[in-house]
Amino acid sequence: MNYKKKKVAIIGYGIEGQDVERYLKLKGAIVTILDQKNGDNYLSNLDKFDLIIRSPGVYPYKPELKNLNITTPTRIFFEEFKGKIIGVTGTKGKGTTSTLIYNILRSAGMSVYLGGNIGKPLLELLPKLTSKSYVIMEISSFQLIDLPISPDIAVVLNITSDHMDWHKNQNEYIDAKKNIVRFQKSSDWAVLNSEYKNSKNFGKETKANIIFFSKKTLDRKYKHQLILRGEHNLENIAAAVAVSNILNINKKIILNTVRKFKGLEHRLEFVKFFNEVGFFNDSFATGPQPTIAAIKSFTENETLILGGSDKGLDYKELGDVINKSNNIKNIILVGTTAKKIEKYISNKKIMIRDLGFTKMKDIVKEAFKISKHGYVVILSPASASFDMFENYKDRGNQFKEAVWNLS
Numbered sequence: 461m462n463y464k465k466k467k468v469a470i471i472g473y474g475i476e477g478q479d480v481e482r483y484l485k486l487k488g489a490i491v492t493i494l495d496q497k498n499g500d501n502y503l504s505n506l507d508k509f510d511l512i513i514r515s516p517g518v519y520p521y522k523p524e525l526k527n528l529n530i531t532t533p534t535r536i537f538f539e540e541f542k543g544k545i546i547g548v549t550g551t552k553g554k555g556t557t558s559t560l561i562y563n564i565l566r567s568a569g570m571s572v573y574l575g576g577n578i579g580k581p582l583l584e585l586l587p588k589l590t591s592k593s594y595v596i597m598e599i600s601s602f603q604l605i606d607l608p609i610s611p612d613i614a615v616v617l618n619i620t621s622d623h624m625d626w627h628k629n630q631n632e633y634i635d636a637k638k639n640i641v642r643f644q645k646s647s648d649w650a651v652l653n654s655e656y657k658n659s660k661n662f663g664k665e666t667k668a669n670i671i672f673f674s675k676k677t678l679d680r681k682y683k684h685q686l687i688l689r690g691e692h693n694l695e696n697i698a699a700a701v702a703v704s705n706i707l708n709i710n711k712k713i714i715l716n717t718v719r720k721f722k723g724l725e726h727r728l729e730f731v732k733f734f735n736e737v738g739f740f741n742d743s744f745a746t747g748p749q750p751t752i753a754a755i756k757s758f759t760e761n762e763t764l765i766l767g768g769s770d771k772g773l774d775y776k777e778l779g780d781v782i783n784k785s786n787n788i789k790n791i792i793l794v795g796t797t798a799k800k801i802e803k804y805i806s807n808k809k810i811m812i813r814d815l816g817f818t819k820m821k822d823i824v825k826e827a828f829k830i831s832k833h834g835y836v837v838i839l840s841p842a843s844a845s846f847d848m849f850e851n852y853k854d855r856g857n858q859f860k861e862a863v864w865n866l867s
Contacts, residue, residue: 461511461539464488469506471495472515479581480513480533516602521628530606534599537575537582538609543593546703547610549640550617550659552750553696554578554598555724556688557617560700562596564717568709570594576603578724605636610643613706614668615651615699619658620749634658641666651702653695671706673698681715688723689730690757692750726856728754728840731863736833739824739863742840743856747771748778751842755781755788758838762788763831765823767795768843768855778842779804790830794823797843817848820855824862 466489470477473495484491492509494502503524506512512530514520520530538545548558555578562579565572571590575582576597585595597611619637641650644666653659654672663670675694682697697718704714723729724744731739738760745751746768755762762785775797782788783806793802793814802812811830815823827837839859849855 463511465490466510467508468492468511468513469494469509470513470515471503472518473497474515474517475581476533477513477515479583480515480536483533483536483583483586484513514606516600520606532603532606533583534576534603535607535609537586538607538611540583540586541589541593541595542591543571543589543595544613545595545597545611546613546615547597547599547640548615548617548699549599549601549604549637550615550653551620551747552745552753553617553692553699554600555744556693556727557615557696557699558596558598559724560696560718560721561615561703563721564700564704564709564714565594565596565707567713567717568707570707572596599640601633601636604639605632607639608643610640610648610666613649613651613703614640614644614666615703616640616659616662617653617695617699618656618749619662620656620747638662638665641668644668649706651699651706653699655695671702673702682718685719686721687719688721690728690753692753692757693723693728726852728757728838729856729860731860734828734863734866737828737831738836739859740836740838740840741856741859741863742838743845743852743859745840745842746844746852747773748775748842751840752778752781754838754840755785758787758836760787760834760836761832763790763792763827763835763837764788765792765794765827765837765839765859766801766842767793767798768841768845768849769847770796770800771844773843775801775804775842779806782810783807789832789835790827792823792827794818794848795841795843796847801842820858821862821865824859824866828866 468489469492471494473493512528514532548554562574572594574596575585578598641662642665646667648668650666650668650670652662652672655674678698726744729741731741742754790811798814845852845855
C-alpha cells in the first residue's frame with residue numbers, strides 16, 4: 461500500500477504501536493496516535509482517517525471499530541515480507557519453541573531472524589530481510605484474531621485456556637488461534653501437537669501438509685543430556701525438531717543445539733542454590749497450565765509461590781494437581797487470586813501461608829525460612845502480575861534480586 465500523505469490512526473501505543481509509527485512515518489504517512497490514556501473518547505471520529513491500525517492489545521470487535529478500514533502491524537509485515545515465515549502459537553511454550561527453532565536455523569547457517577512478541581519488532585526488521593530470509597514469529601491470539609494470512613510453516617502447541625479477560629469466551633480464543641493455519645496453501649506446512657485435542661483439530665482447518673508431533677513420539681536422543689528442565693519442554697523440543705526436519709537441517713546440528721539450549725528468562729529459570737535450597741523463577745507462568753508443568757518438572761520437595769492479578773481463569777485443575785502431589789510441602793499465596801486459588805487446595809499436609817501484597821524480598825525470605833535442605837522454591841504464580849508489579853518481567857527480576865540478596 462502507498463502510505464504517502466495518508467491519514468493513519470494507530471490505536472494503542474505499546475511496542476508494536478511504536479514500531480508501526482516509525483515505519484509509517486518513513487513511508488510519508490500522517491500519523492495520529494490514539495490511546496486509552498487520552499481519555500474515554502479516544503475512539504471518537506475514526507471515520508476521518510484513511511486507515512486505522514489496531515495494536516494487538518486492542519479488542520478488534522469494539523463497536524467503534526465497525527465498518528472501518530482496519531489493519532494491524534502483523535498483517536502489514538505479512539504483506540510486505542517476501543521471505544518465509546514460521547509462525548508459532550499456543551497457550552504456553554511459544555517463546556521457548558520460537559527461540560529454539562531460531563537457534564537451530566542459525567546454527568545451520570541460514571538467514572534467520574526472531575521477531576514479534578519475542579525478538580525484534582517486526583517492521584523494524586524489514587529493511588534487513590531478503591526473499592531468502594526466514595522469520596520466526598511468536599504469534600498470540602491478539603494478533604491472530606483478525607489476521608487473514610497464514611505463515612508458510614505454522615506451529616500449533618498446546619491450546620488450553622488463557623486471556624479470558626480479553627476474549628468473549630473460550631470458543632473465540634480457540635477460533636482466533638485457528639487463523640494461523642486457516643489461510644495456508646497446499647505447499648505450506650502445519651505442525652500440530654497431537655497430544656491436545658484442540659491443537660490436533662487444527663488439521664481440519666488447513667490445506668497445508670500436516671505433521672503431528674508429541675513428546676511421546678520424540679526420538680529418545682532429544683530427551684537426554686538436556687540443560688532445559690521440565691517434561692513439558694519436550695513438547696517444545698518436539699515441535700522445533702519437526703520444523704527443522706521439514707527444512708532438512710542436519711541431524712547433528714539439531715541435536716547439538718537442543719542439548720545446549722538453556723531456555724528463556726522467567727521460564728523455569730534457575731536462579732541459584734542457597735544453603736542447599738534451589739530457587740527457580742517461572743514468573744512467565746501467568747495461568748494454571750504452565751504452573752502445573754512447573755510442579756511436574758521436579759522430584760524434589762517444593763515450596764510454591766502462587767498468586768497475582770486475576771485474568772478470569774479457572775484454578776480447579778491446578779488445585780487437583782496440588783492435592784495429588786506428594787512433593788509440594790509449602791505454598792505461599794500472594795496477590796488478588798490468593799483466595800481464589802486457596803479454595804481449591806484441600807491437601808491438609810501442605811502448609812499454606814497467605815502473604816497478601818507483601819514485598820517480594822519478604823516473600824522470598826519466608827519461602828526460604830519454611831524450606832528445608834534439598835527443597836526447591838518455585839515462583840510460578842499461575843496469575844498475571846499487574847496487581848503488584850509492572851509486568852511478569854518485573855516480578856521475575858524482583859524475585860531474582862531477592863534471592864541473590866539472601867544472607
